[in-house]
Amino acid sequence: MTHFITRRTLVQSAVAFATAATLLAAPAAQAATQLRLAVPDPADSSVGQAASRFAALVSEKTDGEVSFQVFPDGILFGKDQNAAVNQLGSGALDGLILASSVYASFEPKMNAISLPYLFADYDQLQGYLSGEPGEDLLASLERFDIHGLGFFLRTFRNVTSRDTAITTAADFDGLTLRTPNNPLFVSLFDALGANPTPMAFSEVYSALQLKAIDGQENPVEVPLNNRFYEVQGHLNMTQHLADSFLLALSDAAWDKIPQEFHAAVQAAADEMILEHDAQEIAQEAEIIAQLEAQGMQVNRFAEGELAKVQEIARGIYPQFEDQIGADFMQMSIAFTAQN
Structure with a gap:
């Protein structure tokens, strides 16, 4: 407008x-x-x-x-x-x-x-x-x-995958996932046992279609707006990153x-x-429902598995402490712990 x-x-x-x-x-x-x-x-x-x-x-x-x-x-x-x-x-x-x-x-x-x-x-x-x-x-x-x-x-960002339902920490093992070319994203999925593959977004649909990659991660409107449901069977509510x-x-x-x-x-x-x-x-809940209607299975972590994933993910924080700044990182962690 x-x-x-x-x-x-x-x-x-x-x-x-x-x-x-x-x-x-x-x-x-x-x-x-x-x-x-x-x-x-x-x-x-x-x-x-x-x-x-x-x-x-x-x-x-x-x-x-x-x-x-x-x-x-x-x-x-x-x-x-x-x-x-x-x-x-x-x-x-x-x-x-x-x-x-x-x-x-x-x-x-x-x-x-x-x-x-x-x-x-x-x-x-x-x-x-x-x-x-x-x-x-x-x-x-x-x-x-x-x-x-x-x-x-x-x-929050969530992982979509072709054949694998992600409900446990072990389900990431070996999955080839497209990520942005950002060290933080790559380090996260590497720690989880996946195979992070940085790739231009414009190439993602064809890579999924050709099975060159198993999945990708984005906020839920991305797989809906880009019709990833045509080449992905699972929406995994990992909510791993903001x-x-x-x-x-x-x-x-x-x-x-x-x-x-x-x-x-x-x-x-x-x-x-x-x-x-x-x-x-x-709108997030509405979009999830639309993806379900298009045939995607919506998966959430089994009891106790989210805590395992969070522990692994937070293990990469020290890698970025110098980059972010130790004081600001501690301030951020303290803020969320208190609010």
């Missing part, structure tokens, strides 16, 4: 014989602030809809004085997500919504969000993203000249917004995030 700024025009004198000089003497109209917001996914995707909702709320809360035009499909940054972060910091992009895991290439502390089994449920994840840890992560972007407005969640999206502006764009509207723009971000998170969580 695209939002355009309505410019206020000079009001002509009610007197029919008003002269041009009178019009020139009238107060000048205040120019509205127009900004562009880039997202990596299609306009009708969850991220695209979140961007459009934010844009609508900004327009509403600033009476049209500030607006964002949404550009989907990564067209403003050539679909190069790392380049997008650089462009945001330089001011070449006004605004950007991108996964926090992409930002981890620039700020390693962002990897903490994706530590496997750090969060027991969505309440913990939301509390973390909106609480002190999330504020710390937003502040860490300031050195890149990026102004973070907030995080919104993605649903991710989030970050809504941010360049410092240059934030400075373009008149000070009087800063609070309104932040309020628009906060409201969108609350709405989006509630919707995402509610």
Whole structure:
């Protein structure tokens, strides 16, 4: 959805014989602030809809004085997500919504969000993203000249597989699973005994179809939207890892917004995030039901097996302590233990 700024025009004198000089003497109209917001996914995707909702709320809360035009499909940054972060910091992009895991290439502390089994449920994840840890992560972007407005969640990632139902820790043994090219993902599945295989997402369906890999892992909307149910028999509710999206502006764009509207723009971000998170969580159950209707078997860990998987997964934390930072990692673990 695209939002355009309505410019206020000079009001002509009610007197029919008003002269041009009178019009020139009238107060000048205040120019509205127009900004562009880039997202990596299609306009009708969850991220695209979140961007459009934010844009609508900004327009509403600033009476049209500030607006964002949404550009989907990564067209403003050539679909190069790392380049997008650089462009945001330089001011070449006004605004950007991108996964926090992409930002981890620039700020390693962002990897903490994706530590496997750090969060027991969505309440913990939301509390973390909106609480002190999330504020710390937003502040860490300031050195890149990026102004973070907030995080919104993605649903937990789950493993799909062709023939194997994953209900025990041992069921991972020998499975060839596609993962993103991220050391944290690879280390997790290696520790679980699987064969993690980094691969471009565009290649995943054909690799599953040709049986070059046994499965993949993603939030549940991915196998639905990409028809993986045609080549995968099992949806395994492993819920092994979290991710989030970050809504941010360049410092240059934030400075373009008149000070009087800063609070309104932040309020628009906060409201969108609350709405989006509630919707995402509610839709997860509906998507699982749709995958079942398409013939996928939904599996959950047998009693006592989740604890075994969690113990193995948390065993990789020390590998990433230096990268994330020991203090922030301990802060993250302590936060989830207390909330």
